[in-house]
Amino acid sequence: MLTPEEKIKAIVSALEDVKATEITVIDTSKLSSLFDSMVIASANSTRQTKALADNVVVKLKELGEEVYGREGEESGEWILVDLGEVLVHVMQ
Numbered sequence: 001m002l003t004p005e006e007k008i009k010a011i012v013s014a015l016e017d018v019k020a021t022e023i024t025v026i027d028t029s030k031l032s033s034l035f036d037s038m039v040i041a042s043a044n045s046t047r048q049t050k051a052l053a054d055n056v057v058v059k060l061k062e063l064g065e066e067v068y069g070r071e072g073e074e075s076g077e078w079i080l081v082d083l084g085e086v087l088v089h090v091m092q
Helices: 004-017 046-062
Strands: 021-027 037-042 069-071 078-082 086-091
Touching (some): 004 021, 046 078, 046 086
Parallel strands (some): 037 086
Antiparallel strands (some): 069 078
16 A cells, blocks of 8 residues: 555656646645545546546556546546545546
8 A cells, every 4th residue: 555645656657647737736634634635637638638537547556556436537527536545636
């Protein structure tokens, strides 16, 4: 199991692999007890948002992390990936 810092580093790396833009990490540990951080990234198309979310899921599962949920893949304009203490938002 990865530490939260290692998980964030792996998420950012997975997003960079598929050329995400405006990658931002926000520490939410003092704002919410549900999760510690959010990683937000932008994409140029719905196809890219799906590719970014898929790459995050694949890379984190390879590292032994559990993916608790994925939302928004039907439209692809905004996809949320729930990785427990870290949420990933990919937006067009």
